[in-house]
Amino acid sequence: MRKREDFTEWYPEVIEKANLSDKRYPIKGMNIWTPYGWKTMKLIDGFIRREFDATDHDEVYFPLLIPETEFKKEADHIKGFEEWVYWVTHAGTTELDVRLLLRPTSETAMYPVFALWVRSHADLPLKVYQIVNVFRYETKQTRAFMRVREIHFFESHTCHDSFEDAERQIQQNVEIIERLSKEYCLPYILCKRPEWDKFAGAAYTIGIDSLMPTGRTLQLGSIHQYKTNFSEAYNITYEDENGQHKPVHQTTFGMAERLLGAVIAVHGDDKGVMFPPQIAPIQVVIVPILAKGSKTAVKNECQEVYHELKEAGLRAHLDDRDLRPGNKFYDWEAKGVPLRIEIGNQDIQAKAVTVVRRDTGTKDMIQRNHMMSKIKDLVNQIQTEMMDLGEKEMRENTHLVTSLDETKPGILMMGWCGEGSCGHEIEDQTGMSVLGEPVGHEEYSGKCIICGNDTKTPICVAKTY
RNA sequence: GGGCCCGUGGGGUAGCUUGGUAUCCUUCCAGCUUGGGGUGCUGGUAACUCGAGUUCAAAUCUCGACGGGCCCA
Structure with a gap:
């Protein structure tokens, strides 16, 4: 098993040898969680629970099925998801008047109910999360833990009385990711996605990406600022101190079993997988x-x-x-x-x-x-050394470039004027994807790599999974 | 979105061109042996993805479905 030479064969092989997943279930992209794999995932989930409980989020469970009528309320959101949705069209032999869909994410399940839950400013902020399975009809190649059709999903949803308070929530999420990465020994970068790659219905999206040994990045999760896009469509309003009715500001944060996939890919070696002690089912x-x-x-x-x-x-x-x-x-x-x-x-x-x-x-x-x-x-030493090693590898494969002739595997950082046309040009010329502007980057001053205009905005670019 | 390839015991495979008895390794089970980095021997369980077609006869040829994978956008 040679990880460096042949990652695409190595990855499924170590998963099978470690018995983390059984992929023989006869539906594409729907694999079986074996006892050993599920133990790991539960440990990973445990840290997520601990973090969100400690930051005043409440755990909930919403139903799996969503009526078509609710799903269709936010136009951009439907457009982004309609190709990915599994439908329930029959109940027994009866064809349903209102079709039901398997949640691809839970905005449209939760928000009609949020409209009932939120009445006054005293109900805000509303902060909930759930760890559930979501379904997305992937047409691309599936891969255990990295791209599946039944996804083990974490999602938090929050409602706030102002944009500023929602922004504070996003800041808190950024801090949570920083703490989680230490438990999982997973280095990552946060990038504000370009306009053309933001989540369907979001005002902006921050992607959480990790670098795989192949030099491609894997998106581990994302944070979204919705502003009032959904609350206006779903009529989630509150009454402020002056008796005024206003739409709430919303955010979401989602991650999935890709966290496990990334741990396997980043830390495994030719002998097999290697678990950081914190998430090892057996230490x-x-x-x-x-x-x-x-x-x-x-x-x-x-x-x-x-x-x-x-x-x-x-x-x-x-x-x-x-x-x-x-x-x-x-x-x-x-x-x-x-x-x-x-x-x-x-x-x-x-x-x-x-x-x-x-x-x-x-x-x-x-x-x-x-x-x-x-x-x-x-145990503690292994935990910190695995984290350090992961960070070192990501650092060594992140390169600042000033010309597209210098492209190499890994994450490239370059200047960008902010114009969509230049962004697409970068993607066309390199065959890579624009991850976006790194969140909280150091002061930068350079030129757009395409048009040459002065810019203070760097962007990260990489081949992605 | 477009193109290509593949489907044989639990895992990995041979056989397919030229239709006729399904190969080997491994895993698993039983027994003996062994024991500080994959012991050895004996015996056993176990497979041609599904459907339709061609044929005396299909793992093998044709079509479709399902599943797996690759390349380009």
């Missing part, structure tokens, strides 16, 4: 080394170590399968477990355990009496 695996004469002692010691790790709050697993140790080593490396503890007669004699790191492969004997503190240190 430490214990492999007994059994030999004639010491079997019972080794088994007992393994049990003891296992319980100690569990009590210390680590996700530990004791591999007592009847297989050769070498076989187990390969297995757990393919599954991406960050730490492996080997316990054999030699370790017992030395009052120690052998610890091997998945990321570096380094093998150390550590004394039994300070095993726990050492293991905890290693």
